[in-house]
Amino acid sequence: QVQLQESGPGLVKPSQTLSLTCTVSGGSISSGSYYWSWIRQPAGKGLEWIGRIYTSGSTNYNPSLKSRVTISVDTSKNQFSLKLSSVTAADTAVYYCARAGTWGLYYFDYWGQGTLVTVSS
């Protein structure tokens, strides 16, 4: 059973870079054909897809966030990571990592529990 777990600072100062890591267990991040994504949800609001990285290392990003986002993978640690630069209070949200692939490359079948990141000085 694949499991995903987000980790990283819960508090980030405005203008700094938000960094989160998703650790994958129960399977290799580099095997199979999967997309590994980051998705966020501000309190009381809807889901927003941030971006994804394919098993091969290729990436796609939300056009509205593309200039500030970098997603990378570390196969040796079975992890993938998110960096979001120049954060503001609007970036405060629960951040989820998720996997797509079992039912197709556009559908998220495994999710982490989510981690709250607050942007505040």
Next chain:
Amino acid sequence: QSALTQPASVSGSPGQSITISCTGTSSDVGGYNYVSWYQQHPGKAPKLMIYEVSNRPSGVSNRFSGSKSGNTASLTISGLQAEDEADYYCSSYTSSSSIQFGGGTKLTVL
């Protein structure tokens, strides 16, 4: 890119059927059959309920069904149960090679 349009809330009584709509454009919902639906209970991660417009992952009740016509996708839940009370989100692949979610619909079981 704008969020797909969903009604803010819907409600129904146990045993009834409800339908949640998800309206996009020809650049997302209308252009691809890559529409999915997620159920989210408070404080929990979303759960995939429908993929590729109308397919159910294994383990999802057949009370959940999906369809699409033009730029609008729909999720229908039949035989409403108390446990169905949750937020529901649609999602679509887009012409920008990205994934777009709907704004979410709160389902209340009366």
